[in-house]
Amino acid sequence: MIYLFLNILASSIIFLVFKLFDKFQVNIFQAIVVNYIIAYASGFAAYSQPVNWTGLATYSWLPGTVFLGVLFIVIFNLMAITTQRSGLSVVSVATKMSVVIPIAFGLIYYRENAATLKIVGILAALIAVYLVSVKKQDSSKPTKKIWYFLF
Structure with missing residues (x-):
């Protein structure tokens, strides 16, 4: 039940942050890219196994993950722009639906x-x-x- 609560809380806070980006004149794209860099660093720091950097390019899942990463950045940009133009309630309901x-x-x-x-x-x-x-x-x-x- 705690994970459901945290999921709802996080998905609601993201729209508030997008709304605040407009208020404080934050560049949306830069904020999202910095968020990805911090998420990467946090994941890398928390991963306890050794990383095979030389064999990374040979994995079959790499193109899909790169595509998903680009897609997430585009979608987050669209969510932020829509939140700023349409308001929190419209985007929140549309995302949930x-x-x-x-x-x-x-x-x-x-x-x-x-x-x-x-x-x-x-x-x-x-x-x-x-x-x-x-x-x-x-x-x-x-x-x-x-x-x-x-x-």
């Missing part, structure tokens, strides 16, 4: 039974992301449409 894509992929790739409840859940998640991202024009008076969405 991004699990819909792997679930849909799993249904198709593994040829799982696409029960009605699974499809309704995926569609509801996508609709929820859309509804959270829509900007309110006048939020002082709720309309009748709001009550339908609550149901």
